[in-house]
Amino acid sequence: MTTTLFDRILEADVGIRPQVAVTPLDLSPALSASLGCEVLLKCEHLQPTGSFKVRGAANKVHMLNEAARRAGVITASTGNHGQGVARAGALAGVAVSVYVGSGTAPQKMAAIRALGAQVVVIDGPPIDAELEARRQAEIQGKTYISPYNDLDVVAGQGTIGVELARQARELGAVFVSVGGGGLISGIGTALKRLSPHTRVVAVWPENSPCMLEALKAGTIVDTVEYPTLSDATAGAVELGSVTFPICRDVIDETLTVTEAEIASAMRTVAQTDRWMIEGAAGVAVAGLIKSAAGWQGRKVAAVICGRNIALDKFLHAVSG
Numbered sequence: 001m002t003t004t005l006f007d008r009i010l011e012a013d014v015g016i017r018p019q020v021a022v023t024p025l026d027l028s029p030a031l032s033a034s035l036g037c038e039v040l041l042k043c044e045h046l047q048p049t050g051s052f053k054v055r056g057a058a059n060k061v062h063m064l065n066e067a068a069r070r071a072g073v074i075t076a077s078t079g080n081h082g083q084g085v086a087r088a089g090a091l092a093g094v095a096v097s098v099y100v101g102s103g104t105a106p107q108k109m110a111a112i113r114a115l116g117a118q119v120v121v122i123d124g125p126p127i128d129a130e131l132e133a134r135r136q137a138e139i140q141g142k143t144y145i146s147p148y149n150d151l152d153v154v155a156g157q158g159t160i161g162v163e164l165a166r167q168a169r170e171l172g173a174v175f176v177s178v179g180g181g182g183l184i185s186g187i188g189t190a191l192k193r194l195s196p197h198t199r200v201v202a203v204w205p206e207n208s209p210c211m212l213e214a215l216k217a218g219t220i221v222d223t224v225e226y227p228t229l230s231d232a233t234a235g236a237v238e239l240g241s242v243t244f245p246i247c248r249d250v251i252d253e254t255l256t257v258t259e260a261e262i263a264s265a266m267r268t269v270a271q272t273d274r275w276m277i278e279g280a281a282g283v284a285v286a287g288l289i290k291s292a293a294g295w296q297g298r299k300v301a302a303v304i305c306g307r308n309i310a311l312d313k314f315l316h317a318v319s320g
Helices: 002-015 029-035 053-063 066-071 080-092 106-114 126-140 151-167 182-194 210-217 243-250 259-273 279-290 311-318
Strands: 025-027 038-043 073-076 096-101 118-122 171-177 199-205 253-257 299-304
Touching: 002 053, 002 151, 002 182, 025 151, 029 038, 029 259, 038 151, 053 080, 053 151, 073 080, 073 126, 080 096, 080 106, 096 106, 096 126, 106 118, 118 126, 151 171, 151 182, 171 182, 171 279, 182 199, 182 243, 199 210, 199 279, 210 243, 210 253, 253 259, 253 279, 259 279, 279 299
Parallel strands: 038 299, 073 096, 096 118, 171 199, 171 299, 199 253
Antiparallel strands: 025 038
16 A cells, blocks of 8 residues: 555645645754754645645645536535645635534634635534535535545645655654644655655654554554644544554654643744744654654654644643
């Protein structure tokens, strides 16, 4: 599977341009000085929607045949994925419907609508919105775009790995936060072929380690979750997810971080690099900080995102 996926990633690296930019891999002088290693930040927060999700969405829409484009697409999301699909659809002339739970923040729904998508509000939690979105996609004969359980989406996220290999020679490790596993599956697959010496480090919040528990058990299992600042990585992994076997193959090391460590990492990046990042990015940076002693004098990177995080939410997260 990984060989085929690698080919898809290389195709995506061409197919998503110029709609999706190559983001900078910036040195953080202050973090590097304090941690004793050369810290590079992969700036996915500079994407148009503030997240790497535009990559997978753009690639999936790019890969649709003409009939599927005419029919339109459906997805379920309360944030970055929904905005990514909405933007990709708008640029390609494909109608997009995004199903959201009734508890979704109004500003998130407004951001999705502003990109030209229809927002369908379902009375219930996000899982109810996802189930209804899948049902409606089948009824209406439309393509359902999963945020991670789709190889075209994974291939789009994998273009980050291609860029990392080009941007940083002798990269010792890359730290990636993990939810459903789409991001790390893509990045890991690319790096295994293009920069095999680079360690792929998966990081989870202690409060939501669903894929980690699945990897430990050797199968997808029910996992108890608690509220986390990393809401973008929260949620169960689907049974039969294409990302599970890929994660098993490409992840070299695993870490968990506490909510206090996530908040501290978010606060640190704001102080050192003047960037507001979301909780999921805080997870990756917290993992890097936590294990920096093992990377002294080496070059390491963390994938960050979250330019679109609300100021009040950010301030609440990092206060204290």
